[in-house]
Amino acid sequence: MFKLFNNKRLFILLITLVMFIVLMGFSLGSRKSLTWPENFLRDTTGFVQSLFYKPAGYVAGLFQDIANLHDLAEENERLKLMVAQYTREKAQYNFIKSQNESLQKDLNFREAQKNLYDFELHIAQVISLTTEPSNNSIVLDLGSKDGIKPNMSVISTEGLVGVISQVSNFTSTVKLMTMMDVKDPNSQPAIAATVQDKEDNSFGMIESYDAQTGMLQMNKIPVGDPIAVGDTVISSGIGGMYPRGLTIGKVVDVKVGDYGYTSTATIDPLADFQDWKELFVVFTEERVE
Incomplete structure (x- = not known):
């Protein structure tokens, strides 16, 4: 009986060895398709690998995304600082550019006036402005130490x-032309005026300002005066208060007086x-120390 059992064990061992050899032959041989045991083993192995690979990939991707978010936050902070710095530099550039343009405009204006007429212009910064009806005036940052004297004319460009x-x-206080009223002895003095390019034939006195219309009134214009709508009115220099050639305004209307004279x-x-x-104080030769 033991001999039979031993023979069976030997028989099973031989059968197993033969099957192993056959299987190895199939595996090592040139084949286009896999056997069903190989397919089963490969599919099972792939399924088990996918169970572990996908979660591991998600976890690795999560940590990568967190690292990317941190880098993105740092980059955003750098960009914000760059934008803030650019904004400051742009504002500073615009301010300097505007200031340079203003100074160039003032310089050109001063040179043009100096070439046309016999006076110099000194630039003054405006410190304050008073708009009260009874005291319409401004204060400049130039005073007696700068050669400023009462009754000097003040102009803009x-x-x-x-x-x-x-x-x-x-400092010095400027009484504005808007305070002009011939009936008020404390107002700005009347202006002897003429018309540009018609200086030898036109004359009148600017004596009042209408606050409601924002217009000046030029009176005492002789009959036959060539003054016309659209003309530019300037100071004539007569009387010595206002230098000759200061631009005043444009003529919008001309009417004959009540008596026709x-x-x-x-x-x-x-x-x-x-x-x-900023404004300009007019310096003439007789007022320069």
Whole structure:
């Protein structure tokens, strides 16, 4: 009986060895398709690998995304700093550019006036502006130490603004042309005026300002005066208060007086009387120390 059992064991061992040899033959041989045991083993192995690979890939991707988010946050902070710095530099550039353009405009204006007329212009910064009806004036940062004297004319690049009314060591007060009223002895003095390019044939006195219309009134214009709508009115220099050639405004209307002996013209002042940052004080030869 033991002999039979041993024979069976030997038989099973031989059968197993034969099957192993056959299987190895199939595996090592040139084949286009796999056997069903190989397919089963490969599919099972792939399935088990996928169970571990995908979660591991998700975890690795999560840590990579977190690292990318951190890098992105740092880059955003750098970009914000760069934008803030650019904004500051752009604002500074615009300010310097505007200031340079303003100074160049002032320089060109001064040179043009000096070439046309016998006076010099000194630039003054506006310190304050008072718009009270009874005291419409501005304060400049130039005073007696700078050679400023009462009754000096003050202009902008557009036109006549007013005259110096009070002077201290370091500042001066300008009485604006909008305070002009021939009936008020404390107002700005009347202006002897003429028409540009018609200086020898035109004359009148600018004596008042209408706050409601924003217009100046030019009176005492002789009959036959060639003044016309659209003309530019300038100071004539007669009387010595205002130098010759200061631009005042444009003629918008001319009417004959009640008795027909003189005419009256309405003048639109070219100076805007607001938002001034700097003005010019007119220095003539007799006023320069």
